[in-house]
Amino acid sequence: MIDVNEVPDWVSPPGETIFDVLEERGWSQAELAERTGFTRKHVNQLIKGVASITEETALKLERVLGSTAGFWLNREAQYRESLARQAELKDLEPFVPWLSQLPVADMVRFGWITKTTSKVRKVAECLQFFGVATVDAWNERYGNAGVAYRASETLTKKQGSVSAWLRHGEMQSEKQNAPSFDRGRLLALVPHLRTLCKESDSTVFLPHLVELCNSVGVILVVAPVPKGNPVSGATKWLNSERALVMMSFRHKSNYHFWFTFFHEIAHLLLHGKRLLFLEGLENGLNTEQEAEADQWASNVLIPQKSARQLSGLGSSAKAITEFAESVGLPPGIVVGRLQHDGLIPWTALNNLKVFYEWVEGGDESTEVPTQ
Numbered sequence: 001m002i003d004v005n006e007v008p009d010w011v012s013p014p015g016e017t018i019f020d021v022l023e024e025r026g027w028s029q030a031e032l033a034e035r036t037g038f039t040r041k042h043v044n045q046l047i048k049g050v051a052s053i054t055e056e057t058a059l060k061l062e063r064v065l066g067s068t069a070g071f072w073l074n075r076e077a078q079y080r081e082s083l084a085r086q087a088e089l090k091d092l093e094p095f096v097p098w099l100s101q102l103p104v105a106d107m108v109r110f111g112w113i114t115k116t117t118s119k120v121r122k123v124a125e126c127l128q129f130f131g132v133a134t135v136d137a138w139n140e141r142y143g144n145a146g147v148a149y150r151a152s153e154t155l156t157k158k159q160g161s162v163s164a165w166l167r168h169g170e171m172q173s174e175k176q177n178a179p180s181f182d183r184g185r186l187l188a189l190v191p192h193l194r195t196l197c198k199e200s201d202s203t204v205f206l207p208h209l210v211e212l213c214n215s216v217g218v219i220l221v222v223a224p225v226p227k228g229n230p231v232s233g234a235t236k237w238l239n240s241e242r243a244l245v246m247m248s249f250r251h252k253s254n255y256h257f258w259f260t261f262f263h264e265i266a267h268l269l270l271h272g273k274r275l276l277f278l279e280g281l282e283n284g285l286n287t288e289q290e291a292e293a294d295q296w297a298s299n300v301l302i303p304q305k306s307a308r309q310l311s312g313l314g315s316s317a318k319a320i321t322e323f324a325e326s327v328g329l330p331p332g333i334v335v336g337r338l339q340h341d342g343l344i345p346w347t348a349l350n351n352l353k354v355f356y357e358w359v360e361g362g363d364e365s366t367e368v369p370t371q
Contacts, residue, residue, distance in 0.1 A: 179215070
């Protein structure tokens, strides 16, 4: 059952204020009735909160008791809102089990929702976060999304976590003003975006990356994923004119970040606007579109002509570093490509990569991964 002591927004009826004024002036309810022209019964109902303060009542209280009509109407509105919120919390109690589908602890930790000990309040917080009025509306909007993904069974198990992460991206996108998506300008911008790979400091390259993407109608949001969420990147069309790309730094290395970034850009350039693409859901479907995006991202980072030299690099850090310099990349990205192609083990030469960690904090401004 709901413990009302955990609900801090109870507002006393405005009749209590009327009663306090009467006591202060030494007036009886009968005298107030005489001065206002109300019946004694109506005055008693006003004091008990049974009768509402209307505009006409507020004007009479203004003349007889003082303060303004606006004050009395605001007191009434606050009280009725408080009653409605109490009733809503009771109505939400059956939906407490829904919370088990959501990463509530991480949503609080990331500052996405407000911390509360009341379970029904958590339900209300989560509904507000998702921008829906009911759990049924949440199921309709977030439970039936069309998705091109790897491993549908994994997505099903992590539906709530993935949906929360995507919703955070949607909310962040609302804070950015961007022009309509321009495919031609984005394609022309790709070589410039690639040059940012050489900067290892995320606090330097991320603002530039966000700004450049924004200039062509692509909203880039970089945010941590809740624990257990396998997603490293996502591409979603917010509407026909604006696209959202999300990145999580889940794999922490500069290779994975930049490969995933250009993979998402490939979806925008090569594929339609109907599907939501999620990257990182392993052991499942490997669609033609995902393969195309993989190949496109690989070719952007290391063009096919240069890629022919990869098999001859072996595990030589010197050779890899020299090759990376010749193609304008940090060596860690070349190492990642060699590992991806099976030319060296995944455990080899990881010291050449740059790794990032999320700075802990409950404020969105702290959402910057650092080395």
